[in-house]
Amino acid sequence: MNKLTFVHLGGHLNLARLPDVAGLTNLRSITLARLEAVTTLPSDFARLRHLETMLVLMMPNLKAFPDLSRSRQALKTLVIDVCPLCCDGFLQSVCDLHSASCGFQNSQETASLTCLPAGLSATAAMLDLFNTFNSTICVQPPKPPSPEPQSNMDTGSKGGDSSFPLNSEFDVALEQRMLQCGGILYRECKLGSELSAGICSSDHYMPISCIDDPSIIEFRRQQIKKHFGPPCDSKYEGWLGCISS
DSSP: OTTOOEEEEEOOTTOOOOOOOTTOTTOOEEEEEOOTTOOOOOGGGGGOSOOOEEEEESOTTOOOOOOOGGGTTTOOEEEEOSOGGGTSSSSSSSOOTTSGGGOSOOHHHHHHOOOOOTTOSOOHHHHHHHHHTTTSBSOOOOOOOOOOOGGGSOOSOTTOOOSSOOOSHHHHHHHHHHHHHTTOTTOEEEETTTTEEEEEEOOTTOOSEEEOOHHHHHHHHHHHHTTOSSOOOHHHHGGGTOOOO
16 A cells, blocks of 8 residues: 555545554545544554645544644645534643534534543644644634625526526525636635635535635645645736746
């Protein structure tokens, strides 16, 4: 397995434990998503030295994290969604199980959360590493944008210019966000009455549309800064730091 460089593991809702990874000596990128039964990751992640990208998404029961300090020189991107490790004392000296950073928990799930026992919190080296990526770790997602009033939009009635029918407020809002982007990834866009900055992205196989997600914005900014991922286009991504070569 020493030739394996990329792993994407997602949607295994009943998988409670991941296999050891120490044999993946050349692993460069790993994405873990929707592993809802997983509470901890293998400790031998600490033995990986070439890991460049690690994404941990939609893992609502993750309580702690392995030490990645050996990968510090290689690591370019670390994204961790809100989850229990963001509030159970792993990252902070204070445990606050009612914090929004615990993730989207209902009252029953919140009651099942516990503070991490003393001695199991992140090491000083890990805290220093997490601080380097604090803009993409435990970032609370924004509230979904409110749709614009339908009276301001052509809802696909006869004689209109809409290319597809709009059957709900969601459809109206989605078309508005798609029109801002014009099919161009990563361009800047605006959302809501306050005109907060958004980014044109394709989320969960949806059409390219304006999304107000600081994690996506920061992730693309880091890709440009550290020269990895898709080449940037300064015409549309100058706001993210892209400079014409």
